[in-house]
Amino acid sequence: MADAVVPCDVPGTVFRPGAVDVSEGRVMRVGPVSSLRGSTGEGVREIAVEGALLPGLVNTHCHSPMTLFRGTGENLPLLRWLREVLWPREAHLTDEDVYWGMTLAAEELLCFGVTTTCEMYFAQDALADAVVAAGSRALITPAVLQLTETDQGAPWWSEAIASIGDFSDRRDGEAGRIEVGFGPHAAYTVPLPGLIEAAEEAQRRNALFHLHLAETEREDDAFVAEHGGTVTEVLADNGVFDGRVLAAHSIWLSERDLDIYADRDVAVAHCPQSNAKLASGMAPLMGLMSRGVRVGLGTDGPASNNDLDLWEEIRLAAMMARLREGDAAALPAAAALDLATRGAGLSLGRPDLGVLAPGSRADMIAVSLDDPAFVPLLDDSMLVEHLVWSASSRLVTDVWVGGVPVVSDRHCLTVDGAHARSEVESRARRLASVSS
Numbered sequence: 001m002a003d004a005v006v007p008c009d010v011p012g013t014v015f016r017p018g019a020v021d022v023s024e025g026r027v028m029r030v031g032p033v034s035s036l037r038g039s040t041g042e043g044v045r046e047i048a049v050e051g052a053l054l055p056g057l058v059n060t061h062c063h064s065p066m067t068l069f070r071g072t073g074e075n076l077p078l079l080r081w082l083r084e085v086l087w088p089r090e091a092h093l094t095d096e097d098v099y100w101g102m103t104l105a106a107e108e109l110l111c112f113g114v115t116t117t118c119e120m121y122f123a124q125d126a127l128a129d130a131v132v133a134a135g136s137r138a139l140i141t142p143a144v145l146q147l148t149e150t151d152q153g154a155p156w157w158s159e160a161i162a163s164i165g166d167f168s169d170r171r172d173g174e175a176g177r178i179e180v181g182f183g184p185h186a187a188y189t190v191p192l193p194g195l196i197e198a199a200e201e202a203q204r205r206n207a208l209f210h211l212h213l214a215e216t217e218r219e220d221d222a223f224v225a226e227h228g229g230t231v232t233e234v235l236a237d238n239g240v241f242d243g244r245v246l247a248a249h250s251i252w253l254s255e256r257d258l259d260i261y262a263d264r265d266v267a268v269a270h271c272p273q274s275n276a277k278l279a280s281g282m283a284p285l286m287g288l289m290s291r292g293v294r295v296g297l298g299t300d301g302p303a304s305n306n307d308l309d310l311w312e313e314i315r316l317a318a319m320m321a322r323l324r325e326g327d328a329a330a331l332p333a334a335a336a337l338d339l340a341t342r343g344a345g346l347s348l349g350r351p352d353l354g355v356l357a358p359g360s361r362a363d364m365i366a367v368s369l370d371d372p373a374f375v376p377l378l379d380d381s382m383l384v385e386h387l388v389w390s391a392s393s394r395l396v397t398d399v400w401v402g403g404v405p406v407v408s409d410r411h412c413l414t415v416d417g418a419h420a421r422s423e424v425e426s427r428a429r430r431l432a433s434v435s436s
């Protein structure tokens, strides 16, 4: 039972007051308090909260363990930042570094009400260990990326793809909170045969294929010269888009590229804050959405944002869409919120995430309404307007993942924050020294 329930469903329903019945990690029923009162049976329990109950937010593009590199390489454009600062440091990462980087991120994410992240990073077992221990949910797409050149017989990407397959065999579905996909970094870092091989393996497993695409303005140049088409055109022609595909950033797309996204059902992880901070560009969000492309919001890594606060992305997505279109009605509040909830789940191919509906995961957040951000509250639609335009992550008080409490009264129950901060501090210092 809650003062309000905002299920983030298609009609934009608001129940004031409302209630959610949860059983075995799933939502059973959602509705006004009157309709659910007395309906609890065996194995069903009722959660009572103050404030508004929403689905947990879904972050569709993240490299969370990069908490280790927060504030590193500031003010560089993307490619120089990657090649001169990040990759040399990442070549020295240990499994324990990734575990602690992810653990610190998990505390931050959960306290902000982000219950699911789609991760692309290295040391996938350590990353999964941290997610399982923190009680959060993740779609882990281990990176296919060569940080240092080595001489070996088989193409380097084949080994990486095989190891992801092995990881998937061992850990996909673990704790009911881990899903495994494939994360070939980008078309400028993984040669076309590697992208095709990763896509074929992902398709064989019906796993998510997650890459960076069209993030910088000149990304197509080498592909046009070598393959005779834009990256999007060539990947589509080679069957790379035939399965579950999530293309992060997707800024520099031609009209034909946009049509290909729609035609091949390529989903987009839209990262407005990272795109702005690195001056990468402003993505054609309304052009994608008007074509019916599935879109979710992502923070990108905490070294290019620099936090994991998806609430900021919601508001920035609406603001940037309005600036780009010159239209104060572009991306209304409910549509902006959808990009971090139901729409984000759909962009991952996960309709059980980001929505409170029968059968969905009982990932929920309570948002305090006892704040100036929610005054005045004249009708239900104003509640959604306030959630987007005047509320923020600071109002998230309680969080559940699969019905299990992980944040209570703004305190993360699953992560020892002081310990995690201390570990990341010392590990970040070591990584900064070995690469300089």
Ligand SMILES: [Zn+2]
Binding pocket: 061, 062, 063, 212, 248, 300, 301
């Ligand atoms: Zn990224």
